[in-house]
Amino acid sequence: MAEHPKHLIVKIPLPLPSPLPTQLFTPQKRPASPDPAVDVILVDSNSEEHEPSLAQRVSSPILEPASLLKPVKRGKPTKKSPSRSPMSSPPQYLDNSVLPDYNFVTDVTLPTVDMELGKDVILREYQALACNGIVPLSSPSIARSGIVILPCGAGKTLVAIAAACRIRKSTLVVCSSKIAADQFQREWVKFSTLSPGYTGMFAGDRKFPWNGASGGVLFTTYAALTNSRPDREARHMFEFIEKQHFGLLVLDEVHVVPAATFSRAVCSIRASCRLGLTATMLREDDGIADLDNLVGPVLFQARWRELADLGFIANVLCTQVVCSMTPIFADAYTAASQRSAAAAWSSDAHTRSLLSILNPAKFQACQRLVHYHETRGDKVLLFSDHLFPLRAYAVALGRPFINGSTSQEELRIILQRFRESPALRADGVPVPYGGRFNTVCLSRIGDTSLDLPEATVLIQVSSHFGSRRQEAQRLGRILRAKRRSEEGFHSWFYTLVSDETDEVAFSEKRRRYLEEECGYHYRYATGVEGKVGADLVTRGGLKYVTEEEQIALRDEILALKKVEVEKEEMIESDAEDEAGEGKPMAAGGARGKAKAKGRERGKAPAKRGGIVAALERKMRKNAAKEL
Numbered sequence: 001m002a003e004h005p006k007h008l009i010v011k012i013p014l015p016l017p018s019p020l021p022t023q024l025f026t027p028q029k030r031p032a033s034p035d036p037a038v039d040v041i042l043v044d045s046n047s048e049e050h051e052p053s054l055a056q057r058v059s060s061p062i063l064e065p066a067s068l069l070k071p072v073k074r075g076k077p078t079k080k081s082p083s084r085s086p087m088s089s090p091p092q093y094l095d096n097s098v099l100p101d102y103n104f105v106t107d108v109t110l111p112t113v114d115m116e117l118g119k120d121v122i123l124r125e126y127q128a129l130a131c132n133g134i135v136p137l138s139s140p141s142i143a144r145s146g147i148v149i150l151p152c153g154a155g156k157t158l159v160a161i162a163a164a165c166r167i168r169k170s171t172l173v174v175c176s177s178k179i180a181a182d183q184f185q186r187e188w189v190k191f192s193t194l195s196p197g198y199t200g201m202f203a204g205d206r207k208f209p210w211n212g213a214s215g216g217v218l219f220t221t222y223a224a225l226t227n228s229r230p231d232r233e234a235r236h237m238f239e240f241i242e243k244q245h246f247g248l249l250v251l252d253e254v255h256v257v258p259a260a261t262f263s264r265a266v267c268s269i270r271a272s273c274r275l276g277l278t279a280t281m282l283r284e285d286d287g288i289a290d291l292d293n294l295v296g297p298v299l300f301q302a303r304w305r306e307l308a309d310l311g312f313i314a315n316v317l318c319t320q321v322v323c324s325m326t327p328i329f330a331d332a333y334t335a336a337s338q339r340s341a342a343a344a345w346s347s348d349a350h351t352r353s354l355l356s357i358l359n360p361a362k363f364q365a366c367q368r369l370v371h372y373h374e375t376r377g378d379k380v381l382l383f384s385d386h387l388f389p390l391r392a393y394a395v396a397l398g399r400p401f402i403n404g405s406t407s408q409e410e411l412r413i414i415l416q417r418f419r420e421s422p423a424l425r426a427d428g429v430p431v432p433y434g435g436r437f438n439t440v441c442l443s444r445i446g447d448t449s450l451d452l453p454e455a456t457v458l459i460q461v462s463s464h465f466g467s468r469r470q471e472a473q474r475l476g477r478i479l480r481a482k483r484r485s486e487e488g489f490h491s492w493f494y495t496l497v498s499d500e501t502d503e504v505a506f507s508e509k510r511r512r513y514l515e516e517e518c519g520y521h522y523r524y525a526t527g528v529e530g531k532v533g534a535d536l537v538t539r540g541g542l543k544y545v546t547e548e549e550q551i552a553l554r555d556e557i558l559a560l561k562k563v564e565v566e567k568e569e570m571i572e573s574d575a576e577d578e579a580g581e582g583k584p585m586a587a588g589g590a591r592g593k594a595k596a597k598g599r600e601r602g603k604a605p606a607k608r609g610g611i612v613a614a615l616e617r618k619m620r621k622n623a624a625k626e627l
Helices: 125-134 156-167 178-191 232-243 260-268 287-294 304-309 327-340 348-357 360-375 387-397 408-420 468-476 502-516 534-538 547-559 571-577 611-626
Strands: 146-149 171-175 199-203 206-208 217-221 248-252 274-278 298-301 316-323 380-383 439-442 457-460 491-498 522-525
Touching: 125 146, 125 156, 125 298, 146 156, 156 171, 156 178, 156 248, 156 274, 171 178, 178 199, 178 217, 199 232, 206 232, 217 232, 260 287, 316 360, 316 502, 327 348, 327 547, 348 387, 348 491, 348 502, 348 547, 360 380, 360 387, 360 457, 360 491, 360 534, 360 547, 380 387, 387 439, 408 439, 457 468, 468 502, 491 502, 502 522
Parallel strands: 146 274, 146 298, 171 217, 171 248, 199 217, 248 274, 316 491, 316 522, 380 439, 380 457, 457 491
Antiparallel strands: 199 206
16 A cells, blocks of 8 residues: 655646745744743734734644644543444544555546536636645646645635546545535536536435436535435435445545544545545544544645735734623623532533623624624624524624524525625615625524625624634635725624633633634724714614613523524534533533434524514514515
8 A cells, every 4th residue: 555755845847827925835844832821912902013924923834744743542432322324334443544646547447527627717826736736747647635724715625626627537525514515516517517417416405416327526414424314315325325436535624524423434435535625624632633544644735824915815804802791691690600610511501601692792792893894885794603692683683694494595595685785885885784684693504615705794702612613714704705805905803702701711712723823813802882883872773771671681591491502514523623622512411412402403492482582573574574
């Protein structure tokens, strides 16, 4: 079995139309990690004094040898093994799953698929370099297994399509969600000459193979491959996959593959070459080291800040807004903390989260920011992991929300309206505040694979503990901005946290990752004041201003009996990613997964009274007429 070379730096005689900075293909030594004791620097939101230089912001090399990912021996799982899907064969030894270089030219056992890149498709310089890392120019008949790391919005999908068009063998693409699978299929048909009839889909309710026996491209999800209770159509798709030998296996969001269930499924698929794609090569457990054996070494990596400075992705102004807790909510938070001090897994931990997310001061800051940016002509994405606050913010703002229970048709309509609704009039004047589809509220299902280049502002009011990966993925939602090449343009990324709560520590962990690894500098603000949303304040549009409103909202939170935390389709990956957090995802023990199964997909809680529910019913009635 052939082995990959130890170092991955290959001089490629690639003619570039415009030379890139030497940093983009010269590896650099990683600087020493800063002292965590002095890493946090609080600055005023308008201060430029501490703005770091480009050299200070760059912190990770463009190309990283696989030797940097040292294998770590992982302990045996202690939890009961889950029921296995037909694709989950018995666990294999990771060392046996390393694939040799694949000579696709001499391979006559697999049919050649008729697909090439479209004639009008031109790869960016770094995309060409990444593609050449997979199929080297020095050995154009060889495909190498490995991982490509590019920032969100930098075109990882196109890199995979270009590599597949060079290999021209049957391909299986595994995505993180059905939304991502649908998007990957559309992009594949758009950027290549492959006929739509030679594409298949195994995600959600869409289950069909490609046409004919000459091969094609099949798109699926990790959830579909690990479904332990498949219906008849799913069983037919499993049989179809088991009969195939794929020339290329594309693993989108490859950082989830080390999860036990996913790694078994990946190892059971017969493929000659594996290509992993990710923007965030990290996990909160030690599983990331397993990727060197499960998939292959890092073939190409590009720094976020470098691509932003070159105009390939948007520059982003990151701001953390720290909001004081109102006395009513502060007292309730303190009481819940005292009750849960002796039992970290009690439901009071979730109550504390809801109190900090729905803190009236934070709520009003969010309202003012949305008002401010909509009147500037921006389009806004608002994120919350927790579903009850997601609905509360959506109904207060009068904006649509998307979660796990949103139908495909409703999702399509909302996103289409978001893309097409005017933010600016023909004369360049912003549309007055009140454009219903200029802001969309999203649960965690929007963290990845949403292609919304119209979005220029992101506000997160709730996150998945201290998940660094989620922070980077959410940042990626606004890196595709259409106006990114305009001089002086930047997107806006806001994190709203309630002071003196658990949110502060979690936010610091996430912030450090963006600063140290991605090169983005954070600004700090204490609340939202001044001209931001001043008109909204003048006309009395802020919610939960009076003590009576705050008490009603607090009582509604304390009365909640069911936990509603949106989960991705990749359930097991989430549990392993946050293994180091030591925090519950839901009430009920054992991370609450079993008891919360029915309500994690966005189902309504048992209690439907209260001011939030009343506003939601009114909003849905109006939305039904509009949609």
